[in-house]
Amino acid sequence: MSLIGTLKGFLGITGESVANSEGFLSAADSEGINFYLSPEEFKALNAGTGEPRALLQLALFKMLEEQGSATPVANGFSVPSPVVAALKEDEAAVLMLPAPFEGTFETRIHNKTTDSAFSVELYPRLADRVPLKVKGPILHIGASQYRLTSAQLLAIQALNHHQNLNASERGEAENLRLLARLQLAKRSGMKVDLAHFESLDIRIPEKIGVTATRLADGSLQLCPAVGAGISPDDLGSRWHQLEKASDEGVLRVKDQIVLLEAEKLQAVNEVLRRQRIPASQVADFIKTPSAFIDAALVDLDLGFSLRVEGIGELQHIDFGNPDASRQDWFALGDKPMPPEIMRRLVETPEDLQTLQAKIEQAQQQGATQLQFAGENIDISNPEQVAALITELDEKFSAPQESGGQTEDDTADDEEETVTSTVILKEASERVAGLKQKLADAPHVPVDWENCARQPFDHQREGVDWMARLITAASADNPDDFYRVQGGLLADDMGLGKTYMALVAAQHYLQGRKSAGKSEKPILVVAPLSLLENWEDEVGKTFNSIPFRDIVVLQSGRDLKQYRIQGAERESQQLQSLANNDAASVKDAIRYALKVGPSAGPARLDMDRRLVLTTYQTLRDYQFSLCVIDWGMVIFDEAQNLKNVNTLQTRAAKGIKADVKILATGTPVENSLADYWCLVDTAQPGLLGDWPQFRDSWIKPILNAADEERDEVRIHIGTELRNAVGDYMLRRTKEERLTGLPVKTIISGLPQNQPGVQQMPALARMMTGSQLQAYDAAIEDYRTVRTETDTRGVALAVLSQLRGISLHPGLSDIDQLLLSVRSADDARQQMMQSAKLQVLLGILDDVRSKNEKIILFMTTKNLQRAVKLWLDKIYGLNISVINGDTKAVQTKSEELSRKQLITQFEAQSGFNILIMSPVAAGVGLTVIGANHVVHLERHWNPAKEAQASDRVYRIGQQKPVSIYLPAALHPEHDAFDVHLDRLLQGKLMLKDAVVTTEGVAESAMAKALGL
Incomplete structure (x- = not known):
């Protein structure tokens, strides 16, 4: 049943x-x-x-x-x-909703798609054709009711929209849009017979890119790329099909129909308006494409596909290459290298990730060649390319027993080492020079008199560090690309990076004023959800605000005021300058924002102004923002700049400023490539270019034997930290923040890592139904593993064991909850789980202290069950914040995370909050709680530590306790024991730049013998 x-x-x-x-x-x-x-x-x-x-x-x-x-x-x-x-x-x-309708629908289609009388009727396929009635998400068929699936709802809504159109509105585009939605519904799982329209190939592009043809005179002819492998030649003779006065477009290309929604049609027209790039501007176009084409409309992040006139093959290349003016992008007549060369070119997981994204984009644009790592690669055989990508992915996923090289590789490696040594010597000299400039910078005292709040000692040190960067940058040659430019403020979360950055900005302005120099504007780039916080912090930080004013350059705030009304976008203005050289274009461009002296008092770049904006606005208006001579630029949550291939990162690298400060509590999130990109944005030249960095810092880790890899990672990470030196400031709360209460991490299992105490009472033996369910899952796996490929089965069993370790009835928890009518019922159900028994003991203790606690778990069924149980037991109304909770309030009646936390903290005495560790995101602080339980542990220790630190921040007044309960098995190590052991083996070091890897499912399955 x-x-x-x-x-x-x-x-x-x-x-x-x-x-x-x-x-x-x-x-x-x-x-x-x-x-x-x-x-x-x-x-x-x-x-x-x-x-x-x-x-x-x-x-x-x-x-x-x-x-x-x-x-x-x-x-x-x-x-x-x-x-x-x-x-x-x-x-x-x-919710006692009806069951889904599992049957098939059939259609009756009237007239042609070019006819305004075109219509589609939808019926359930039954013995008797009965009328179909829908009300919201409920389908009525006769006297029966069903809940529509998402695919069925998509089809019904498309039909309703089409039926409600006037005859004059039922043009070909709307008729095809209906069929496309019905086809999408079928691909999404709806059982529907579309008759003769089954074979009609209708494509609705998700994004519009760019392809280009190099003409004989060296110029480029641009063409919109609509995906689906459609070539520029096929499109070139069909653009006339688009009606200029229409806000929709239909293109018939061979046996395909391309349907352009209004926004995509706008993107197509954006490219068509700028079809020709003169030879003199090609390098500039490749380096900064958003100066020519609006990146808000056209997808430019992953490059474009290129060919030479008369040569049919399309080659995919990158935008943003700094050496575009010196590189021959157009040697396309040469025979491409076979795809097997990817085995040699892809040296790191980061390389593979980048290559995969480029291949996907290139194939969408119909390219058969791809430029990667200086080589032109043949990607004309998708199956062969996919097989090689899978092979490389497995290579990096599997343990490397011999350190990743064979005897046959030795000679090549020796030659590469010699080459690298020369490169490293040059890079080391550059680094040494930069580090010495910073070391030689004199100390200039910071004036704290105007600060409304007294700084902590670590905040004084942080502002002094930025003041030294400001002094060194001001004394350096402004025309030297490798001058002192900025640094990475990588303090632990909760140390007050916003406060320190604002005080440093005031110090910068004071220094300019005392030197008789112009007090240049200050720019802060931050995620949208933090702009309001920056605005609030200004008022809290200073007695008298040191800025002329604050401009929030964002739609809905001040962007409209500073955008030139009626002006063409910057990309469109270049059309009239097509035959000008680069210098005259720079002089003639009319920016979309009011910048420069010609804008008068309405200009954005007024002295002493604080401008707050987002990373997207920086991307969309980079041409205007990059021409401003900023004093300081502060990038908050700078991990948004970790990907060198995105336009917002390129814009950040192109911003002109005396000093750049990149603030992030997570300088390394997924790979060392993140770290290189951040440092290279803050201080170009410090770590060399990407190939140098990869050879110096990543390859040695990849080439290390398994048993030596952790040691090599520590050594490399320590050396990398030393190489950056004082260009990065990294402090942790435990070591540098005096005045915070003690934080104690308590585990139920034996520990070999410092700072974690064992309390055996936090580990409880599984018994009864929980132990039976756990053993049954193991036994079932042993039965089937000799009969089938067990890789997928092992991962399913792994998930099952994880759930049983939390509660034996988790897979059918809602049925269990229906019998909970009292606190005793709730306690009885929780006592079926060893781990929940431990949790109840912790909660009873916290309640006796009249304090607050956060419970971290990721499974939504468990969140719901624990809330209901604990509501009954403790008489509370517990809030749940998971990864889907809105970061900001969008409607007056909706509760944002901040409001839920405020409500939680406002209740006096004992209270409980349930959270997912993935919800412990940007800027979240919950210092009203001082106890944390990781009931369901995250597989990445960095994420777990980040979640714990939401209660351990400035303002916390009580000792903080972090609990790690565990469920045990009477005969062998259980799931929780293996996971804890693997998590202990992951590196988390302050004085080394290392990636904190999560526990892989394959490693966990192996540990459990699956």
Whole structure:
């Protein structure tokens, strides 16, 4: 019996009605389903009293609300149709929604797509053709009701939209759009017969790129790239099909139909308006394409495809190459290298990731050749290329027993070593010179008199460090590319990087004023969710604001004021300058923002102004922003610049400023390539170019034998930290922040890492149904592994063991929760889990201290269950913040993360908050809590530490305790024991630049003997 049937039988409910008598009543409308109770019932339910089903439903509604997927209404909630359709089976069962319709639909199509009378009728394929009625996400077929799937809802909504159009609006584009949506619904799982339109190939591009043809005079002819492998030749003679006055477009290309939505048509026209790049501007185009084409419309991040006139092969190349003016991009007549060369060119996982992205883009644009690592590679055989990519991926995923090289590689390696030595010597001399310039910079005292808050000692040191960078940069030759430019403020989270950066900006302005120099504007680039925080911090930091004013350069704020009304985009202006040389173009360009003396008092770049903007705005207006002579530029959450291939990173590298400060608590997130890109943005030349960096710092780790790799990583990471020297400031709270209370990490398992204490009481032996379920999962795996390929089975069993270790009934937890009517019921169910037994002991202790606690877990079913259990036991109304919760408030009735945390902290005494570690994101602080339990541990220790640190920040007044409970097996090491052991082996060092790797599923499966 299905879960829905079980629940209905359990509750004694019959029929297919959406409404049910025990929980929320419900009514579908055109927008979705409204769930409601009487005012008295709803009030009681929010106070924690009511029927188990209604309480379970309320918990689900609250989680949906926190994700922005449900809206509170009078005495209930409104859930929109797309959310209802996308509910998981167990969630739909909790809400007692009808089962999905599993049958097939058929269509009746009238007239041609070019006819305004074109229409499509949809019927369920049944013995008798019955009319189809839909209300919101509920399908009515006769007397029966069904819940639409997401694919079915897509088709129904497309039909409704088309049927509601006037005859004059039913042009070919709208008719084809309907068919395209029906085809998409079918590809997404809807069973539907589209008759003779099954074979019609309709493409709706997700993005528009660029292809280019080099003409005989050296100029480039640009063509929009619409994907699907359609060539410029096929498109070139068909652009006339687009109606200039229309906001939609249809292109017939051989046996394909390309349907351009309004935004994509705008992107196509953007490229067509700038079809010719003069030979004198080709290098500039390749280096800075967004100066010619609007990057907000056209996808420029992954380069473009190029060919020489008369040669049919398209080659994919990168934008943004700094040596574009010296490189021959057009040697396309040469025979490309076979794809097997990728084995030699791809030396790191980062190389592979970059290559995969480029291949995908190139193939979408119809390119058969790809430029990578200085070689032109043949990618004309997709199957062969895919096989090689898989081979390389497996190479980097598998352990390297011999250090990654064979005897046959020795000679080549020796030759490469000699070459690298010369390069490294030059790079070392450059680094030594830069480090000496910073060391020689005199100390200039910082004036703290205007600061409204007294700094901590570490904040004084941080501002002094930035002051020294400012002094060194001011004394250096401004025309020297390798002058002192900036540094990386990589302090641990919660040390006040925003405060320090603002005080340093004031110090910069004071220094300029005392020297009789212009007080240049200050630019802060930050994620959108942090702009408001920066604005607030200015008022909190200073007694008298040192800036002329604050401009928030963002749509909805001040962007409209500083954008030139009626002016063409910067890319369009170049069209009239097509035959000019680069110098005259620079002089003639009219920027889209009001910048420079000609803008008068309305200019953006006024002295002493603080401009706050986002990374996207920097990308979209980089031509204007890069021409401004900024004083200081501060990049907050600078890990947004870790990818050298994105336009926002290239824009950041091109910003003109006396000093650049990149602030991030995570200078290394996924790979050392992240770190190189950040340092190269802050201080070019310090670590050499990417090939130099890769040879010096990444290859030795990859080439190390398994048993030596951790030692090599530590050695390399320490050397890398020393190479950067004082251009990076990195402090941790534990070591540098005096005044913070003690933080204690307590584990139930034996530990070999410093700073973690063992408390055996936090580990509990599995018994009863939990032990039986765990053993049964292992035994089932042993039975099937001799009969089939067990790789996929092993990972499934791994997930099963993880769930059982949390609670034996987790896979069917909602049915279990329906029987919870009292605190005793809740405790009894929690006691079925060894780990939850430990949790109850921790919670009882925290309650006795009248303090607050955060429980970290990732599984949403577990979040929902723990909330309901603990609400009953402790009489609380616990909030759940998972990775889907909105970062900012978008509607007055919606709760943002910040509001939920404020509510949690505002309640006096004992309280509980449930969070996912992935929700512990940018700028989140919860110092009202001083206890943390990692009930479901993250497989990456860096993510786990980041989550813990949300309570251990400036302002925390109480000792902090981090608990790591574990479930044990009486006969062998259980899941939690193996995971803890593997996590202990991961490197987390402050004084070395290393990647903190997560535990791989394959390693965990191997440890468990799967």
